[in-house]
Every structure is written in structure tokens, then in C-alpha cells.
Amino acid sequence: MNDHTLTPPSASARAAAEERLAGLATPSGALGRLGELGVWLAAVQGQCPPAPPAHVRAVIFAGDHGVAAHGVSAYPSAVTPAMVRTFLIGRAGVSALAAAHGVHVRVLDLAVDDDLEGVDPAVLAEVQRFKVRRSSEPIHLADALTTEQVEQALAAGATVAREEIAAGADLLISGDMGIGNTTPATALIAALLGLPATDLTGRGTGIDDTALVLKQQLVQEAVDRVGDRGPVGLLAGLGGADLAASAGFMAEAARQGVPVLLDGVISVACGLVADRLAPGAAAWFAAGHRSTEPAQVFALEKLGLVPMLDLGMRLGEGSGAVAAVPVVRSAAAVLRDVALLSDLGI
Ligand SMILES: Cc1cc2ncn([C@H]3O[C@H](COP(=O)(O)O)[C@@H](O)[C@H]3O)c2cc1C
Numbered sequence: 193m194n195d196h197t198l199t200p201p202s203a204s205a206r207a208a209a210e211e212r213l214a215g216l217a218t219p220s221g222a223l224g225r226l227g228e229l230g231v232w233l234a235a236v237q238g239q240c241p242p243a244p245p246a247h248v249r250a251v252i253f254a255g256d257h258g259v260a261a262h263g264v265s266a267y268p269s270a271v272t273p274a275m276v277r278t279f280l281i282g283r284a285g286v287s288a289l290a291a292a293h294g295v296h297v298r299v300l301d302l303a304v305d306d307d308l309e310g311v312d313p314a315v316l317a318e319v320q321r322f323k324v325r326r327s328s329e330p331i332h333l334a335d336a337l338t339t340e341q342v343e344q345a346l347a348a349g350a351t352v353a354r355e356e357i358a359a360g361a362d363l364l365i366s367g368d369m370g371i372g373n374t375t376p377a378t379a380l381i382a383a384l385l386g387l388p389a390t391d392l393t394g395r396g397t398g399i400d401d402t403a404l405v406l407k408q409q410l411v412q413e414a415v416d417r418v419g420d421r422g423p424v425g426l427l428a429g430l431g432g433a434d435l436a437a438s439a440g441f442m443a444e445a446a447r448q449g450v451p452v453l454l455d456g457v458i459s460v461a462c463g464l465v466a467d468r469l470a471p472g473a474a475a476w477f478a479a480g481h482r483s484t485e486p487a488q489v490f491a492l493e494k495l496g497l498v499p500m501l502d503l504g505m506r507l508g509e510g511s512g513a514v515a516a517v518p519v520v521r522s523a524a525a526v527l528r529d530v531a532l533l534s535d536l537g538i
């Protein structure tokens with residue numbers, strides 16, 4: 193999976209967009225980060241001016257995490273299958289945002305610890321098409337997955353990315369669902385950034401001070417247990433099948449030259465891993481929003497990405513990225529539709 197050389201976004205489209213931005217009938221720099229975002233969009237689309245993404249597709253990778261039984265979440269793992277059902281009927285947080293912004297949502301069960309009985313069999317077969325296993329192992333005690341399971345999940349994510357691109361995606365989003373998943377996401381970021389769990393661990397679904405201290409300890413134990421490993425080893429030690437699939441999805445999107453809008457701590461952790469699996473992948477990523485999770489903020493800094501929105505959101509599901517889709521479209525619209533000062537004879 194690592195041998196595919198990644199093509200960077202277009203330098204010539206970027207240069208043309210920078211020149212166009214500088215010439216727009218606005219005061220210099222007046223579009224702020226919207227201007228920078230338009231330049232990024234031109235580079236990843238390989239065209240100037242860029243087009244507003246019309247076929248945004250989000251995939252939610254669902255899975256349960258063994259560590260959730262050890263006091264790191266404010267909610268029980270039974271919420272995971274309940275939310276998968278909720279995505280399927282279009283009533284989750286991300287569903288409402290996606291409907292508002294014309295974003296297609298697909299949910300996949302990579303490692304949910306439940307049979308999802310009662311779901312229509314044809315729908316269930318699609319949702320479980322890439323199922324790797326049930327809940328991962330508790331990461332402070334054992335590896336989450338085997339290396340074979342990581343490879344299977346990475347390949348699944350890559351296949352899903354190719355399918356979404358074949359369906360016409362011009363912007364992809366990786367969403368998450370799985371009680372306890374902020375713990376492995378934080379552990380992955382701690383391992384990759386070499387920062388202590390105390391600096392990175394957040395309250396996830398809203399744990400209290402006592403649970404936060406325990407979560408910090410378990411994240412640090414997991415990171416110390418696993419030690420120095422490459423991205424596949426880290427996904428086996430600290431991740432989960434859902435996280436590995438998300439990393440495979442984002443790495444493949446970058447290899448295929450399709451941009452990705454990052455969401456919260458889980459999505460950004462997987463984006464960081466994707467950039468290790470496919471060096472240079474991060475050039476194809478933009479940050480949809482800033483989460484309340486400290487690990488997400490540190491990881492975005494490491495990736496050199498500035499989030500578009502800062503709404504205090506901490507939902508996951510891809511919701512912060514979907515909420516940022518109108519901003520991306522706005523960036524394309526200004527770069528494409530605003531007159532040039534030279535057109536005004538100035
Ligand atoms: C009803 C509900 C809906 C959610 N949608 C996303 N998450 C988010 O919260 C969980 C991660 O936080 P922690 O690590 O603290 O468990 C994940 O399921 C994530 O997708 C939800 C959580 C709940 C309870």
C-alpha cells in the first residue's frame with residue numbers, strides 16, 4: 193500500500209489562483225482565509241478558477257472499542273448500533289446537516305459489537321460488506337487488531353474511496369461512529385506527535401474530571417505499551433478497524449487526487465495516519481472545523497491546517513466537516529465570480 197507515489201496538487205493551478213486572488217476587485221487580503229481556501233481548491237482541482245464542489249460524499253466508519261468498557265466514555269457501547277440505525281433513517285446530527293447542504297451519506301459497520309438485527313437484509317448486507325470483526329481489544333491491555341485485520345480494513349477503506357469517486361465525488365468526508373473512539377484517536381495522535389496524554393486527552397462525549405484522569409492514564413498506558421511503530425503497527429496497537437478503514441479511505445482519496453475535508457479528533461487522527469501511509473496525502477486535506485478535543489487541535493497544527501469553523505462542536509460523525517461545506521463552496525464562488533480590478537480599469 194505504501195509503494196504508490198502520490199501526486200501533489202497542481203502547482204500551476206495554485207499559482208494561477210494566487211494571481212487571480214491578488215487581482216480580484218476586493219482590497220488586498222480582504223477575503224482572508226476564504227481566499228486561501230479558494231487557492232487550495234484550485235490546486236486540488238487542477239483548475240483556476242475552482243468549481244464549487246457539487247458532489248460531496250461522506251462515509252461514516254462505525255466500530256466499537258474494547259476500551260469503552262473501562263470508563264472512558266460518558267455513554268455505553270449500545271449507543272453505537274443505535275446510531276447506525278439512526279444514520280440509516282437519516283435522523284442523526286450529520287444527517288440533518290448533510291440534507292441541508294446536499295451531501296450524500298453512507299454508513300459502514302467495520303467493527304460494531306452488535307448484529308444490527310431487524311435492519312432490512314439488503315441494507316444490512318451493504319452496511320456490513322466490509323465488516324472486519326466485532327469490537328476491538330482494549331488498547332491499554334492488548335493490540336486493538338491484528339496486522340491482518342489492519343490490512344483488511346485499509347484495503348476496505350481504499351475500495352470505498354474508489355467507489356465514492358466512481359459515484360462522482362469531488363470532495364470526500366470521513367465520519368466516525370463508535371462509543372469510546374476518542375480514546376484510540378487520542379492515543380494515535382499522542383504516539384505520532386510524541387506528546388503526553390495529559391496535554392491531548394479531552395472529554396469526548398462529556399466525561400467528568402475523575403473519568404478524564406482515568407482516560408489520560410489509559411491513553412498513556414496504551415501509547416507506552418505499543419512504543420515506536422510504523423503506521424500499520426500503530427493502527428494495530430492503538431486503532432480499530434473503523435479507524436484503519438478511515439485512514440485507508442483518506443490515503444486512497446489523496447492517491448486518486450480527490451480532496452478530503454477533515455472533521456474532528458477521529459477524522460484528524462486518521463488523516464495523520466493516512467499522511468504516514470501515503471506521504472504527502474495531507475496536501476489533499478483541508479480542516480472543516482476545530483473540535484473541543486485538544487488532540488485534534490495539536491494534530492491540525494502538525495498537519496499545517498487551519499480549521500474553517502470554530503463552533504465548539506464535539507459530535508463527530510463527520511458533522512463539523514459537513515457544516516463547513518458551504519464555506520468551501522463560498523471560497524470557490526468568490527474566486528470564480530468576483531470581477532478583477534483590471535476589468536474595472538483600476
Ligand atoms: C448519542 C451519541 C451520538 C453520537 N454521534 C457521534 N458520537 C461521537 O461520540 C463518541 C466518541 O466519544 P467518546 O470517546 O466519549 O465515547 C463516538 O461515538 C463519536 O462518534 C456520538 C455519541 C453519542 C452518545
Ligand SMILES: O=C(O)c1cccnc1
Pocket residue numbers: 374395396397455456457458483484485488505506507508509
Ligand atoms: O472531535 C470529535 O469529532 C468528537 C468529539 C467528541 C466526541 N466525538 C467526536
